[in-house]
Amino acid sequence: MSSKLIAPSVLAADFGNLQRDVEMINNSEADWFHIDIMDGVFVPNISFGMPVLKAISKHANKTIDTHLMIVDPDRYIQTFADLGTNILTVHYEACTHLHRTLQAIKAAGMKAGVALNPHTNINVLEDTLQDIDLVCIMSVNPGFGGQSFIENTYSKVSALKEMIIRKKANTLIEIDGGVTDQNAKQLTDAGADVLVAGSFVFKSENQTETIKKLKAIANS
Ligand code: DX5
Numbered sequence: 648m649s650s651k652l653i654a655p656s657v658l659a660a661d662f663g664n665l666q667r668d669v670e671m672i673n674n675s676e677a678d679w680f681h682i683d684i685m686d687g688v689f690v691p692n693i694s695f696g697m698p699v700l701k702a703i704s705k706h707a708n709k710t711i712d713t714h715l716m717i718v719d720p721d722r723y724i725q726t727f728a729d730l731g732t733n734i735l736t737v738h739y740e741a742c743t744h745l746h747r748t749l750q751a752i753k754a755a756g757m758k759a760g761v762a763l764n765p766h767t768n769i770n771v772l773e774d775t776l777q778d779i780d781l782v783c784i785m786s787v788n789p790g791f792g793g794q795s796f797i798e799n800t801y802s803k804v805s806a807l808k809e810m811i812i813r814k815k816a817n818t819l820i821e822i823d824g825g826v827t828d829q830n831a832k833q834l835t836d837a838g839a840d841v842l843v844a845g846s847f848v849f850k851s852e853n854q855t856e857t858i859k860k861l862k863a864i865a866n867s
C-alpha cells in the first residue's frame with residue numbers, strides 16, 4: 648500500500664516568520680505544501696495572493712499543492728503554474744466547464760485537482776474522474792482554518808474510493824479541514840491518501856514532531 652501523505656496548510660503559519668515556517672516544513676516529514684488562495688467572493692475570507700506564494704515557492708523544496716477558493720479560476724491557471732504550483736485544485740462549485748478547466752491545468756504542466764464543498768455529492772465527478780489527479784474533499788466549509796471536522800466526511804471518502812476503484816481511475820483523495828490525530832487514521836482507513844493539516848500542526852508546541860506523529864498515525 649502506498650504511503651499516506653501529509654500537507655501542512657501554510658494558512659495557519661506565522662506570516663511574520665514565513666521563511667522560518669517554510670523551512671520547518673522543508674525539514675520535516677511533511678510531503679507537500681498546501682497553499683490556500685481565497686478571493687472574498689467564493690468564500691467570505693481573503694487569504695493571500697501571488698506575491699506571498701512567490702515568496703513561499705522561493706524557499707519551498709517540496710510539492711506545492713495550491714487550493715483555489717476563487718470564482719472563475721480559469722483566469723489564473725497560467726499564473727499559478729508560473730508561481731511554482733505542482734498541483735492546482737479548483738472548486739467544482741466555481742467551474743461552469745470543469746472538463747475544460749482540467750485540461751487547461753494539465754496543458755499548463757500541472758496536476759489537476761477538484762475540491763468538493765461539504766454539501767456537494769461525489770457523484771458529480773462520475774464523468775470527469777478519469778481526468779482528475781486529486782479530489783479534495785472539504786471536511787469543513789472552505790474559508791477559514793481552525794474549524795471543526797464534519798463527520799459525514801468518512802462516508803464520502805469511502806464512496807469516492809469505491810468510485811475510483813470501479814472506474815479504474817488514478818486519483819488521489821485529499822482531506823482538507825479539521826484534520827487531527829483523532830480523525831487521521833479513520834480517514835486513511837476509509838481511503839484518504841493526503842491529509843491537509845493547518846491548525847493542528849501550527850498551533851502545536853513542536854510542529855516538526857506533530858507532523859511526524861500525524862504521518863505515523865495516518866500510515867498505521
Ligand atoms: C479552509 C482551507 C484549509 C485550512 C485547513 O478553507 O482550505 O486548507 O487551512 O485548516 P485547519 O487544518 O486548521 O482546519
Ligand code: ZN
Pocket residue numbers: 656681682683714823843
Ligand atoms: Zn485548503
